[in-house]
Amino acid sequence: MSKSVAEKSRYSACNKISLSRSVADVPISKLFFTISVFLLSLNFMLYCTGLAAGLKSQLRLVAVIGFVIALLFELRSAKLSVIEILIVGLLLISFLYHGESSLNLLLVVLFILVSRRLGEKYATKIIAVSAVILIALNLVLLFAHVLPDFSYISTKGRFRRTLGFENPNQTSLFFCAAITLVLIPKFRKSLFFAALFAFLLYIANVTDTRGLYACCIVFCTCYILFQLSYHFGHNGLPAVISTGVLAFVVVGSFALPLLENTPVNDLLSGRPSLFSAFASNLTISDWVTGSPVNFSLDNFCLVTVANYGLPLLVLLLIVIQRAIVNLAIHAEVSKLAFICGVLAYSFVESFLFRPELLITLAFWCVVFCNAGISKDLGSVPRD
Secondary structure, eight states: OHHHHHHHHHHHHHHHHHHHHHHHHSOHHHHHHHHHHHHHHHHHHHHHHTSSGGGHHHHHHHHHHHHHHHHHHHTTSOOOOHHHHHHHHHHHHHHHHHGGGGHHHHHHHHHHHHHHHHOHHHHHHHHHHHHHHHHHHHHHHHHTTSSOOOEEEOTTSOEEEOTTSSSHHHHHHHHGGGGGGGGSGGGOOHHHHHHHHHHHHHHHHHHTOHHHHHHHHHHHHHHHHHHHHHHTTOTTHHHHHHHHHHHHHHHHHHHGGGGTTSTHHHHTTTHHHHHHHHHHHOOHHHHHHOOSSOOOOSOHHHHHHHHHOHHHHHHHHHHHHHHHHHHHHTTOHHHHHHHHHHHHHHTTOOOTTOTTOHHHHHHHHHHHHTSSOGGGGTTOOOO
16 A cells, blocks of 8 residues: 555656656747747737737837847857848838737737748748637637627618627637647548538628638639649649739739729729828838838738838738748648638738738748758658
8 A cells, every 4th residue: 555655646646747847948039939929829818809909018128028039049050141141121110110910010020030030840830829718718718798799780781790890800810829739730631621620611701801811712723723733743733822912912902902993892892992092192111111100901012011111011012922822832732722722811801910920920921931951951840
């Protein structure tokens, strides 16, 4: 009897020592990175549902500090790349012209700098786990009636539900984080994909959000086309299709104002008219450094030019294209389709500079972690 008790006590002590060692073995940079990512995404849910809107600034500040600490630990063993130096330089210029309004860009840049050093695999895993936890938490609060589920009919006759958020667009952007699970290899199963996109299409239907519809349709279409292309030996086709999606988003964004007086204007909820008015108010200096007026436009390309200037947009487009080419070379089907889906969403929503959104962090993580020299990706297996 005493021997059994002694063995149990030794076993318990060994478990405690093992656990303490595993916690101690986690690098400080990873710890602070994980905390910052989770707090940012939690922050979005808290202030967009009204649960704790007053904590928005404080949580953003904590996230900035966490990313800075993580970066300081990681910079000991890695230097800044040319692309990172250019982005940091544009960030400093943006702060000179826009001050605190550049905080979103600061958080995105800090996330990129840290995630590149910690590795894409670790960063996307943290993002996906955070997405699952927060979506589950939101659903629990929703079913417990802690969060109200409002519904209304818009002036265009669209029936929309909020699922606890202030408006349906916030709802779709929050739940869209579930798509980051496709970046985790063990979830790349046909049955899981079917369940995941059934869920996302349900969210798109109840919120009547066309951007989320576009994201799901483009992702699924590209995923199937890419798999077929590699299967039949057309290895260059995925890069061509992905580049075509990127080109459509860029050209279409700047061509939208030309559709101001067409039926497309009503179809896109007046976006062409809004974009036309925005373009007519920009000066030459605004095109270079961004406007001192903080524009809120439902389009990634235009909001980047409006708030940060054309040079940053051009640099980001180059990085995205480099990532597309490298991912196509190594047949990374899920990541390529993910980039295409998010780009399609960004055509009608300006969320790629909202660091509280996990879909934003996942997109820039995939892009910047795969935009280097292709030989760095040599060990990456095909989907």
